[in-house]
Amino acid sequence: MQHLSPIALFVYNRPEHTRRTLNYLQKNLLADESRLYIFSDAAKTDADTAMVEEVRQLIKQVEGFKTVKVIERKTNLGLANSIIAGVTQLVSEYEKVIVFEDDLLSSLNTLTYFNQGLNRYADEDKIMHIGAYMYPIDASGLPQTFFYRAATSWGWATWARAWKYFEPDVDKLIAQFDQKKVLQFSIEGNMNFWKQIQQFKSGKNNSWAIRWYASIFLRGGLTLNPAQSLIQNIGNDGSGIHSNNEDIYQVQITKQPITYFPDVIEENEKAHQSVKYFLKNRKGNLWQRGLRFLKQLRLFSK
Secondary structure (H helix, E strand, O other): OOOOOOEEEEEOOOHHHHHHHHHHHHOOOOHHHOEEEEEEOOOOOHHHHHHHHHHHHHHOOOOOOOEEEEEEOOOOOOHHHHHHHHHHHHHHHHOEEEEEEOOEEEOOOHHHHHHHHHHHOOOOOOEEEEEOOOOOOOOOOOOOEEEEOOOOOOOEEEEHHHHOOOOOOHHHHHOOOOHHHHHHHOOOOOOOHHHHHHHHHOOOOOOHHHHHHHHHHHOOOEEEEEOOOOEEEOOOEOOOOOOOEOOOOOOOOOOOOOOOOOOOOOOOHHHHHHHHHHHHHOOOOHHHHHHHHHHHHHHHOO
16 A cells, blocks of 8 residues: 555544544554544633643553654634644645544544545545545445545545645635535535535534535535445534534444445435435434434433
């Protein structure tokens, strides 16, 4: 395999999540040959200081990688600015990067998948992003990996050649959308991607991910994805700054190594339909939605 991509891990104030994320990452094939950069954001408030410090003690002792470099921010950048700065730094040095946050459990084969994809499509300008998470879709009849329009942010990778098109200015992004594009961008209205853009504009979220997906989409770019997830997100337990307590996106991590990568550079229509079907029906019927709402109420009232 060609030069392995560096891994960027972004951490903040969740020591237990960080420990589990690192534990799974260390067990990956290729971990011991990979360079790990851990970006630790500074506390936003005094209330976060103790947990941030606990995370920083933990990451100072990480082993199992070719090299480990810890970058402790002196001021609080926030997740979006932290990721944008870290990714920009590493792609400028290495031309590519694999990105993890502190709440992602990976399969043994996740780093292998990323590195194979990064090497295989290094010169394919249309492929701008590799995702390792996949919704719990019906994968029957789908190839092991496929190209798709939307970019998932729970474990991903990209190249300097693609990241240079990241547009942080939401007004510049919005100006390029018409009604047809809004419909395509939001998976025919089945996912709230456009709403996320509007919420960013009005200051209700600070998502780097929605701006990155919009940047890819507006260039006609595609993303590589596995039909069965190589990542499980453990952050949707209400513990994170940006997470809700929900189980809609729970998946079983596939143990199979990825052996197939598509040659034809176009969106897989069958995969698109499978994802669309999942998104359309993900919240279940009225009865299931009611049960989930009650469950969330119980958790928040504890």
